[in-house]
Amino acid sequence: MTTTTLAVLVPLLPFLGSAAGLLLGRTAPGFVRPLAVLPTLAAAVLAVLVAVRQGGGKTIEAATQLTPTGSVPIDLALNIDGFAALVAVLVGVVATCVQVYSTGYLRDDPRYPSYAALVSLFTSAMLLVVYSGDLMVLLVGWEIMGICSYFLVGHYWETPEARAASLKAFLVTKLGDVPFLIGLFALATDAGTFRIDGILGAVAAGALDHPTLIALLLLAGVAGKSAQFPLHTWLPDAMAGPTPVSALIHAATMVAAGIYFVARLLPVFAASAAAMTVLAVMAAVTMVGSALAALAQDDIKRVLAYSTIGQLGYMAGALAVGDRGAAVFHLLAHGAFKALLFLAAGVVIHAAGTNSLSAMSRMSGLTKRIPDAYWTMTVALLALAALPPFAGFFSKEAVLVAAEHTALGERTVAPAGAGWAVLVAGLLAALLTAAYAMRLWLLAFRGRGAEVPDHGRQPLAMTAVLWVLAVPSLGFGLTVTYLDDWFDGHALTPTVTTAVLGTGIALVGAVVTYAVWRTLATKAPAAMPAAKATPDAPAPDAPAREAAPAHVAHPDAEAGKVEAEALHLPHPAEDPTDPGRALLGPLHRPAAAGFHLDALYTAVFVRPVLAAASLVRFLDREVVDTYVRGAGTGTQWLGWLVRRAQTGNVQTYLSALLAGSVVLAIAAVLVAAGA
Helix, strand or coil, X not given: CCHHHHHHHHHHHHHHHHHHHHHHCCCCHXXXXXXXXXXXXXXXXXXXXXXXXXXXXXXXXXXXXEECCCCCCEEEEEEECHHHHHHHHHHHHHHHHHHHHHHHHCCCCCCHHHHHHHHHHHHHHHHXXXXXXXXXXXXXXXXXXXXXXXXXXXXXXXXXXXXXXXXXXXXXXXXXXXXXXXXXXXXXXXXXXCEHHHHHHHHHCCCCCCHHHHHHHHHHHHHHHCCCCCCCCHHHHHHHCCHHXXXXXXXCCCHHHXXXXXXXXXXXXXXXXXXXXXXHHHHHHHHHHHHHHHCCCCEHHHHHHHHHHHHHHHHHHHHHCCCHHHHHHHHHHHHHHHHHHXXXXXXXXXXXXXXXXXXXXXXXXHHHHCHHHHHHHHHHHHHHCCCXXXXXXXXXXXXXXXXXXXXXXXXXXCCHHHHHHHHHHHHHHHHHHHHHHHHHHHHXXXXXXXXXXXXXXCCHHHHHHHHHHHHHHHHHHHHHHHCHHHCCCCCCCCCHHHHHHHHHHHHHHHHHHHHHHHHHHHHCCCCCCCCCCCCCCCXXXXXXXXXXXXXXXXXXXXXXXXXXXXXXXXXXXXXXXXXXXXXXXXXXXXXXXXXXXXXXXXXXHHHHHHHHHHHHHHHHHHHHHHHXXXXXXXXXXXXXXXXXXXXXXXXXHHHHHHHHHHHHHHHHHHHHHHC
């Protein structure tokens, strides 16, 4: 079988599995789980075969005209270089782990068939984005992912939080997709083609007439899809969806699509120094702001959500300094350990009966209940903190090295100012990342208080995939020297300067956080009471939906049910041992609220739109409807008068005719006399 045929099957198999799952979900429920797992697993295996055959060498290309357009043609095309081959493997592996995990996580959920089908469709759409060689076909996968995310984030549609989060995710990403679509058309108009290879050839020949405008329009869509400032606000709220969905969105699909798109078309963005500068500033603000917000969150999933935003900022920063190899390398490493973090968090939530770190800090014995999640999550947090020899260390150092080269003028793809912005923000974010990773670990696994209640043993499907993902989280960075061919042929090994500086800063962040926690724990009572929450006394700086009380009786509950209930239960009391509050000081309250960006958007956009809608409704009801009702009422009155005149008496009609004739005669005489 040719490599092209294998590549076509990679996105096709999950799509067919999705369609079959939807058709057989009610009539043959026993086939739902095999149809969810096996096609995705087969796609992952085929993606590995395609990567091996591609070997980081010449780009694999194939195309056939999809439809004649009369102007710019649209082709069903493949364009598989080293980046595409590796990213497809990541998508396939993570999606398979998510599907396997979900068989246990949602095993008693009546909506599991539709859920599994949507996950498969989500996977197929992302693989289409990865392999596509035509921007219009890529756009199809891009938009399908947006639709799938809407339904998956809103899986627990019974809760208002899930409904609001799904709608917000859809609207915010669509807000970026409008200029993105305009940018695609402008790019195709200048280049004369939607084909990626043709566009890159046009850029190399200097054929783009409006590179800055095109790049900025495309960046709007990238900011929405990849949750970059200022369009990142949808991602923390998207935690209202099931944890496996969070793992899929954050690790391998949706948010990775924007970064991957820029990496594929980096020469288009590099043609404009202004666009590279905007991308660098956007990445720097995203890195630092999201890390501060993560340090203040109480919901374990919101911590990881802001963590994802920050790591995407690193990837955008690498692209802003012109190194797509470092960006994709960090995308791959991050995909492994972030999927592990979310899936392990699902096990933690199941065991604790809550997703509140404050509540977990009042429990003891969690590590004994879930040893698999404890050890694998520790590995993933070390990778997130970028400590050697874990995967995050090598990939994050590759970003810092690229920023250093640009800042010192050794790389001229982007302005030196962009390099300094990414380098300084990256180092500061490394400090904060290690701090919130240590905080999460301490509050979740070093709690003091009553023994954690027994919520039942986690299914094997939920724990086995954790160890599968722990392997690349630990060892992927060590293989980078063997993957140079897949990353444009240049080495991504860290330099001594950035390795020592980055690791030292990360260690400082972790050690200081631990020291603050130890100090606070010493001052706190030896055995803190269990977290009790009442609707009348929520924490002042966190929404009520973020967490559940520590002790909710779920002796036989499934993980998905525990999480669904935990999302909308009141927030527990403040934790006196939380180092985040002490480290942030006066910044804690605004950081916990995401620096009030949602409130700002509500004031600037939502309220004016609602006011305009109210005005339109008023005008429609009081003005337009008044005229319509008046016209109808006038017709009714006229009909009433005409009906009253129709008596059926011939003498009345003759009398009226005679009176009318007399009036007309008198009028004629008066007119004649006046003339």
